[in-house]
Amino acid sequence: MPAGLIVKALSGYYYVLSEEDEQMTSIQCRARGIFKKRGVSPLVGDKVLFELTENGEGTVDEILPRTSELVRPPVANVELVVLVFAVTEPTLNLQLLDKFLVHTESAGLETIICLTKQDLVTEDKESEATVPSKGDMLSSGVSHIVQLYESIGYRTVVTSAKCGVGIAPVLDQLAGRISVFAGQSGVGKSSLLNAMVPGLQLETNQISMKLGRGKHTTRHVELIRLSNGGLVADTPGFSQLDFLQIDEAEQLSSCFREFKPHSAECKFRGCLHLHEPGCKVIEAKEKGEISLSRYEHYLQFLTDIKERKRRY
Ligand SMILES: Nc1nc2c(ncn2[C@@H]2O[C@H](COP(=O)(O)OP(=O)(O)O)[C@@H](O)[C@H]2O)c(=O)[nH]1
Ligand SMILES: [Mg+2]
Ligand SMILES: [Zn+2]
Structure with missing residues (x-):
């Protein structure tokens, strides 16, 4: 039985790329009834065994x-x-970036950060002005953010789909595996993918589908094939994250990677790094070894988790 990969799911059909097919055309498949009975359904990204039917x-x-x-x-x-x-x-x-990072950490997924629209902040080197322009300030802010997240261990790439900046480094990361692009609508996900795949023309500047006014009426997930064997899902997804998987306050702290070496040294086991004596995370924050913004977001998420627990 041939093996393949589901690259698209739409209206009860699954589109399977056969491993042996050099042409890379997908085969339209139905799922066998047995899946429904077992309560499982095939997903985009699934490796499957399939059978060809006569048509x-x-x-x-x-x-x-x-x-x-x-x-x-x-x-x-x-x-x-x-x-x-x-x-x-x-x-x-x-804050939203840190929230996404908590999710990908708790799901155990490798994560990279992509900062788009770099062309909107290029500094004006020619200007003699003593007062920094808005672009200058944004630009130094961006390098600060890159430094911060790189120091925590997240590869961070600055891109401009408009000017073709940073496209290759992102593309390299996607080689030979399945990835998803996550982020708010309007940040430039589709534009970035279009810049990576010659001939790809994903619609950009789409009105949010949540509002029901989107041009696309069909909501479907599809993997886009890259020349380096990578497969990418460009879906709105990930938009309204609630801390679904995290219900233990202690678990949250482990999703802040840079806390780990310090939290291991906290005086009390189960220290939540709020105001406990002998807390090494707070100490690190005060010494500037943990960024203030990361620590503050940690506190906010901790409050969210506790409040949610109280509600149920
Ligand atoms: N200046 C600039 N605008 C961009 C860039 N990338 C995307 N945009 C614009 O941002 C808007 C949203 O882009 P889109 O790719 O649809 O974002 P998505 O909703 O995340 O898929 C569009 O108007 C794009 O033209 C970029 O690198 N520079
Ligand atoms: Mg888009
Ligand atoms: Zn602590």
């Missing part, structure tokens, strides 16, 4: 074991999440 279509017979399973967007076997944030337009929201 050139096929049947998905078996789903091979998954390494990961995202709920939103619904994609299996994702190895990398690219968190896409614009340096401006919309205003860079570091």
